[in-house]
Amino acid sequence: MQLSKLVSNLPPYHFAGVQKKLNERKAAGVDVISLSTGDPDLPAPAQVVERLCSAMQDPENHRYPEYRGMRALHEAIAAWFERRFGVQLTPERDILPLIGSKEGLAYAAMAVLNAGDVALIPDPYYPVYITGSTNVGAEPYMLPLLEQDNYLPDLESIPPHILKKARLLWLNYPNNPTAGYADRAFFEHVVEFARRHNIVIVHDMAYAEVYFDDFRPMSILEVEGANEVAVELHSLSKTYNMAGFRIGMLVGNHELVDAIGRLKSNIDTGIFRPIQYAAIEALNLPASWIEQRNVIYRRRRDLLLEGCNAIGMRAGISRAGLYIWAAIPQGFTSREFTDWLFEQTGVLVAPGSNFGPRGEGYVRIAMTSPDERIEAALERMKAVVAK
Numbered sequence: 001m002q003l004s005k006l007v008s009n010l011p012p013y014h015f016a017g018v019q020k021k022l023n024e025r026k027a028a029g030v031d032v033i034s035l036s037t038g039d040p041d042l043p044a045p046a047q048v049v050e051r052l053c054s055a056m057q058d059p060e061n062h063r064y065p066e067y068r069g070m071r072a073l074h075e076a077i078a079a080w081f082e083r084r085f086g087v088q089l090t091p092e093r094d095i096l097p098l099i100g101s102k103e104g105l106a107y108a109a110m111a112v113l114n115a116g117d118v119a120l121i122p123d124p125y126y127p128v129y130i131t132g133s134t135n136v137g138a139e140p141y142m143l144p145l146l147e148q149d150n151y152l153p154d155l156e157s158i159p160p161h162i163l164k165k166a167r168l169l170w171l172n173y174p175n176n177p178t179a180g181y182a183d184r185a186f187f188e189h190v191v192e193f194a195r196r197h198n199i200v201i202v203h204d205m206a207y208a209e210v211y212f213d214d215f216r217p218m219s220i221l222e223v224e225g226a227n228e229v230a231v232e233l234h235s236l237s238k239t240y241n242m243a244g245f246r247i248g249m250l251v252g253n254h255e256l257v258d259a260i261g262r263l264k265s266n267i268d269t270g271i272f273r274p275i276q277y278a279a280i281e282a283l284n285l286p287a288s289w290i291e292q293r294n295v296i297y298r299r300r301r302d303l304l305l306e307g308c309n310a311i312g313m314r315a316g317i318s319r320a321g322l323y324i325w326a327a328i329p330q331g332f333t334s335r336e337f338t339d340w341l342f343e344q345t346g347v348l349v350a351p352g353s354n355f356g357p358r359g360e361g362y363v364r365i366a367m368t369s370p371d372e373r374i375e376a377a378l379e380r381m382k383a384v385v386a387k
């Protein structure tokens with residue numbers, strides 16, 4: 001069959017292949033420990049599951065949902081946003097519920113970019129920034145995220161001829177995969193930069209609510225004037241351990257929110273209402289639910305940090321997000337190391353190069369397994385990785 005250029009050029013989604021690899025080794029009797037994906041192993045809150053089940057009982061909820069989400073969900077999102085970030089959003093104008101934030105990334109690219117435009121993409125990156133941009137014919141311009149710059153891009157290094165064609169800047173803090181984070185000074189600079197060059201910022205904040213110690217990630221919308229140039233994506237996947245529910249939201253600049261709503265309503269028909277009710281229940285949970293859940297992740301983070309650094313896999317402290325970004329031993333590419341480690345130990349981590357050329361030399365290790373599995377993985381790694 002003759003397929004479109006768009007799908008012919010589209011690479012397979014990397015993490016779709018990981019599952020196959022895991023299943024093959026499991027079928028061969030290997031006790032696999034997967035620390036490769038950011039898929040929370042902890043359960044969604046009990047109240048959320050109960051609300052989902054009760055909403056399922058009402059036949060009214062079996063009908064087509066609202067294209068742009070229920071008013072009650074908009075109100076719950078606005079109230080959560082104000083409590084968490086001190087930013088007021090207008091329901092239905094500044095908010096668009098999504099079937100997970102991933103689809104919002106692809107839609108944002110479609111809504112902003114034309115063929116021949118430049119998309120500014122931090123490297124390493126979440127893969128959809130690239131495919132979303134190239135699917136609509138835009139050219140990626142990579143912005144290295146380097147350890148010595150605290151994984152923040154150097155916007156002032158972008159040459160003028162690139163800036164002239166640049167229409168969209170992707171950002172993601174807390175960052176996947178580097179565990180980098182952004183402070184107010186950075187966001188203020190980015191907003192000023194975007195206004196100066198007429199560039200749209202899409203800030204992907206999927207890890208907003210996984211944070212440690214006294215650190216609290218901020219929203220770019222807290223910066224004055226940000227809502228003129230920026231939208232932000234949030235997700236209940238990592239925030240409330242609801243990855244399988246598929247629910248997230250786009251917030252911010254209302255023109256872009258509206259445009260994406262128009263695009264989306266021509267492609268899907270909204271979010272199953274019981275899932276919307278479940279999301280409202282989650283968003284209304286007290287902040288203490290998040291704090292207690294984050295204590296579990298913090299313990300895992302500390303185990304991984306200590307274990308990796310002890311075997312010479314240097315890793316900086318993750319202040320937020322679900323990952324440790326660790327340097328690999330000399331003599332391997334990150335893919336070779338990952339394959340070798342899996343072969344030797346049954347421990348699967350993600351090669352840094354999956355996230356772009358600047359990820360070479362690192363692996364990403366997810367905190368999504370219980371302490372005892374992390375301890376077992378570290379024991380196995382210690383046995384094969386020379387210091």
Ligand SMILES: Cc1ncc(COP(=O)(O)O)c(C=O)c1O
Nearest residue numbers: 100101102126176206235237248
């Ligand atoms: C940086 C980043 N953005 C977006 C997503 C998508 O999340 P979801 O579609 O589950 O909301 C992920 C998922 O891993 C992610 O790591």
